[in-house]
Amino acid sequence: MSAINPGEEINSVTRLSRVGVAATAIFVALSAYAASTGAWKLLGITWVAFAAMALAAPLGARHRDEGANALVWGYGLASGAMVTSAAVFLVPQAMGHHPQYGGFGIAAGLLAGFGSHTVGHRLAHMDLPIDRTVAELTAHAFSAGLIIGIVYGNMPGLGPTLGLAIVSHKGPAGYAAARRLASKNRSASALLLPAAALGIGAILSSIVVLPESAPFRGIVFGFAAGVFLHVAMDFLPRCEIGSEIHEHLSAEGDAHALLDRLRNHAVASTTLGGAAVFVAWLFVV
Secondary structure, eight states: OOOOOHHHHHHHHHSOOHHHHHHHHHHHHHHHHHHHTTOHHHHHHHHHHHHHHHHHHHHHHHTTTSOSHHHHHHHHHHHHHHHHHIIIIIHHHHHHHOHHHHHHHHHHHHHHHHHHHHHHHHHHTSOOSSOHHHHHHHHHHHHHHHHHHHHHHHOTTOOHHHHHHHGGGHHHHHHHHHHHHHHTTOOGGGGHHHHHHHHHHHHHHTTOOOOSOHHHHHHHHHHHHHHHHHHHHHTSOOOOTTSHHHHTOOSOSOHHHHHHHHHHHHHHHHHHHHHHHHHHHHHTO
16 A cells, blocks of 8 residues: 655645635625625624634644544534524424414424435435535535525514524534544535535525415424424434544543533533523523
């Protein structure tokens, strides 16, 4: 087996992804269009999401050997905020339009989120031109962006708290993905693609006007609530043997004891994330 040239390894990690740069350029162009329509709230949410992932990526690539504590807190705060926001801001909207159809929409969103794992698994076994982690994140970000755009496009009075809480997981997700890319000597700048994908999807879908039918709107907003609840639960920091958190443990010692300690941090972080949304609702919304 031939040896890897150290210079080639450094270049593979530091080179700039052309696909990521192209996606960012498209996002910037669409942002100019959104600004011309006065969609400042949606622009703020999508650019926060972009910045969270784009800025977390180099940190993850640089700190690939650090422990899992930061990841637990990042995932915990984000998932706690997302669960609370979806339950407070989207579920009542769905049920308000139509209790039964809204409930069916929530169930459909949860089940669709579960089914999306099968799609991700399929992607992992396909020969893709980009890294499989990046492909999965891009598909997830674009679909989430479509839902955010429809929700805010049809509910202009909705505050930014929901959107910001929903995209709060972009930071820890980018951090974890960058660590995986760096471990394979691949450039973290490829994460510009999923970072921009959410904004691209959101701005494009924000022009869709939903019919005034209460059952239809109940299903749509219920579906959005179900999807975001699934994503939130998917990001709950699971401190089990074989979990992503376990894979990121760098400290030596008893893995069970370390995971037990991290479980306490997981509970504290998710609780704090939910409480932050409650405080924002009391004083901001």
